[in-house]
Amino acid sequence: MFMSRKRWQPGGVLPVLYGSATTYMADCRLLHIRAMPFIPLLIGCVAVVLGVVGYVAIIFCSPMPFNVMDRDNSGVVSLIEAIDSLDVGQRVVTGKESCTEYFWLKDGLPAYEVCAEKL
Structure with a gap:
């Protein structure tokens, strides 16, 4: 991809992926909002798996x-x-x-x- 030697100015074209800084910021916020409900779910799943593995380990190590x-x-x-x-x-x-x-x-x-x- 061709990148010009001009410095990036606010409101100008971002050389890599996005058309403007506001589009980039909106996509970051959208990604953050979509990921939020999955974090407690992920933590809960990890806690359950660790609990079950610990229970089985206690039974087999006894x-x-x-x-x-x-x-x-x-x-x-x-x-x-x-x-x-x-x-x-x-x-x-x-x-x-x-x-x-x-x-x-x-x-x-x-x-x-x-x-x-x-x-």
């Missing part, structure tokens, strides 16, 4: 099996149950060889026990 995490036996692990499943400790069971007991840190009660089988 040392507890699914049926122990579901403390009320509803068949669904709620978000509170999933977060509680991260609050467990483990200790070696005295009197049993190669057994580990997982217990709830808040009250010390046993959650479940895993024993390695001898071959």
Whole structure:
């Protein structure tokens, strides 16, 4: 595209894309107005995706099996149950060889026990 050596003057021709500065400004405002409703929608979608990914990561990273995490036996692990499943400790069971007991840190009660089988 041919560009003249004249300096651009207000009200003159913009050399690149637009016929005048007012057309350029109007297009910028129109683009800004059209993009505004999508920003909260985008933020909401990102928050939901991060929440679901976090929930799934908590369930898979927990040392507890699914049926122990579901403390009320509803068949669904709620978000509170999933977060509680991260609050467990483990200790070696005295009197049993190669057994580990997982217990709830808040009250010390046993959650479940895993024993390695001898071959």
